[in-house]
Amino acid sequence: MSSTPQPIHLTALPGIPAVQPGADLPALILAAAQRAEIPLQAGALVVCQKIISKAEGRVVALSEVTPSAEAKKLAAEDGCDPRQLELVLRETARIVRRGHGVTISETKHGFVCANAGVDLSNAPAPDTAVLLPLDPDASARALREALLADGAALPFAVIISDTFGRPWREGLVDVALGSAGIEPIRDLRGSPDLGGRELHATTTATADQLAAAAGLLMRKDAGTPAVWIEGIEIKGDGDIRETLRDPATDLFR
Amino acid sequence: MSSTPQPIHLTALPGIPAVQPGADLPALILAAAQRAEIPLQAGALVVCQKIISKAEGRVVALSEVTPSAEAKKLAAEDGCDPRQLELVLRETARIVRRGHGVTISETKHGFVCANAGVDLSNAPAPDTAVLLPLDPDASARALREALLADGAALPFAVIISDTFGRPWREGLVDVALGSAGIEPIRDLRGSPDLGGRELHATTTATADQLAAAAGLLMRKDAGTPAVWIEGIEIKGDGDIRETLRDPATDLFR
Numbered sequence: 001m002s003s004t005p006q007p008i009h010l011t012a013l014p015g016i017p018a019v020q021p022g023a024d025l026p027a028l029i030l031a032a033a034q035r036a037e038i039p040l041q042a043g044a045l046v047v048c049q050k051i052i053s054k055a056e057g058r059v060v061a062l063s064e065v066t067p068s069a070e071a072k073k074l075a076a077e078d079g080c081d082p083r084q085l086e087l088v089l090r091e092t093a094r095i096v097r098r099g100h101g102v103t104i105s106e107t108k109h110g111f112v113c114a115n116a117g118v119d120l121s122n123a124p125a126p127d128t129a130v131l132l133p134l135d136p137d138a139s140a141r142a143l144r145e146a147l148l149a150d151g152a153a154l155p156f157a158v159i160i161s162d163t164f165g166r167p168w169r170e171g172l173v174d175v176a177l178g179s180a181g182i183e184p185i186r187d188l189r190g191s192p193d194l195g196g197r198e199l200h201a202t203t204t205a206t207a208d209q210l211a212a213a214a215g216l217l218m219r220k221d222a223g224t225p226a227v228w229i230e231g232i233e234i235k236g237d238g239d240i241r242e243t244l245r246d247p248a249t250d251l252f253r
Numbered sequence: 254m255s256s257t258p259q260p261i262h263l264t265a266l267p268g269i270p271a272v273q274p275g276a277d278l279p280a281l282i283l284a285a286a287q288r289a290e291i292p293l294q295a296g297a298l299v300v301c302q303k304i305i306s307k308a309e310g311r312v313v314a315l316s317e318v319t320p321s322a323e324a325k326k327l328a329a330e331d332g333c334d335p336r337q338l339e340l341v342l343r344e345t346a347r348i349v350r351r352g353h354g355v356t357i358s359e360t361k362h363g364f365v366c367a368n369a370g371v372d373l374s375n376a377p378a379p380d381t382a383v384l385l386p387l388d389p390d391a392s393a394r395a396l397r398e399a400l401l402a403d404g405a406a407l408p409f410a411v412i413i414s415d416t417f418g419r420p421w422r423e424g425l426v427d428v429a430l431g432s433a434g435i436e437p438i439r440d441l442r443g444s445p446d447l448g449g450r451e452l453h454a455t456t457t458a459t460a461d462q463l464a465a466a467a468g469l470l471m472r473k474d475a476g477t478p479a480v481w482i483e484g485i486e487i488k489g490d491g492d493i494r495e496t497l498r499d500p501a502t503d504l505f506r
Contacts, residue, residue, distance in 0.1 A: 167505035171458025205424025213466030252420035
């Protein structure tokens with residue numbers, strides 16, 4: 001039995017402004033951390049996907065989107081903008097379910113989520129859509145490296161999060177889309193439980209727990225898209241993409 | 254735009270011993286909180302389902318279970334103990350999926366989870382299974398009232414958590430099974446986003462976020478089944494059961 005783990009502290013980085021395409025996100029984050037006197041060492045920085053996508057220019061004006069016949073058909077079924085459906089289809093590798101005005105997509109990254117992550121809320125301009133980053137693990141790695149080069153210090157992890165709905169349960173919860181500098185899954189299989197019985201099926205989705213915890217401070221109306229988490233074990237390294245369930249063993253695809 | 258939210262702190266309550274049926278859980282928790290000098294006020298206490306179930310006697314010796322023909326058939330398919338399958342079937346309202354040695358059940362409460370929550374790890378004795386509490390919301394209310402009567406003070410919330418697997422993503426994440434003294438879902442629909450656009454579909458599963466955050470300190474091998482969370486807004490009141498998705502609008506049932 002381990003000793004009692006140390007406390008965990010979560011702090012929202014204050015005063016990060018609205019992010020525009022091409023913004024220098026590492027500089028904005030470092031400035032916010034300095035304002036809060038957070039050293040960006042021995043912890044994980046959780047950053048909302050939306051500001052990553054905006055900085056990377058993953059923003060599309062609906063006026064520039066020409067919907068396909070398929071997008072028009074689906075939009076008519078859903079009662080929504082065919083240009084939005086067109087973007088959803090472009091981001092989608094496979095439609096998993098449709099109903100109640102929502103398309104549940106498997107994205108080209110392999111995430112399963114509503115509308116392939118295409119989002120019109122908190123977009124930088126009206127009638128603009130924000131898409132998921134092309135490669136959120138690469139975005140996490142790049143942000144981590146930029147911050148380590150300019151003030152952050154090891155051990156230091158970056159997680160990119162987004163809010164997803166879930167089957168069976170109401171309400172959104174933040175999950176990890178990308179990670180760098182931390183193992184996204186902690187594997188306890190084979191270690192003994194408190195009674196000495198071997199733990200089965202006990203892999204913990206640490207990165208998703210961190211994302212959900214950070215989500216407590218990332219309310220969409222609060223303007224706090226980055227949260228610093230201290231007191232956790234920062235070890236290993238791995239991509240979120242590699243932890244997505246193999247479709248062959250997935251009972252819901 | 255709100256001001257930056259205050260930091261959140263999570264502390265594992267130290268030294269809670271292995272819980273046996275009939276244990277005085279409020280007394281064990283209060284003693285642990287006193288050891289850690291935690292006042293149990295202005296925060297949420299997240300308690301692992303396992304110790305709730307044990308204290309409530311939701312523990313079954315497999316030797317006392319006679320498997321039905323159906324349980325024997327399914328257990329033969331899965332290569333596992335037919336008495337365990339018998340318990341799973343007794344806890345199940347409807348089988349949602351089966352495969353890869355796992356039964357995904359809709360429990361009699363309405364939760365959708367692996368093996369109806371029947372768990373043989375960290376059981377109080379070998380060949381013993383722990384079942385989910387009969388009514389986790391009632392368990393949360395009772396624990397909250399007992400603690401408020403004996404040292405805790407308002408505002409004070411109790412959440413009962415368990416680790417569930419998810420479709421599409423590997424690894425377990427803690428979710429809320431029961432809640433008392435807090436609104437389990439925060440509804441932001443109708444409030445403006447940062448650009449003044451109305452937020453749609455933005456209900457946040459606060460109780461699940463709190464459970465996932467607490468899970469960071471509840472590693473199964475650590476013996477820390479209760480976590481105190483400070484710095485969050487404690488308002489409203491509601492049952493988890495009422496926040497489960499209506500099967501009629503669920504695309505995955």
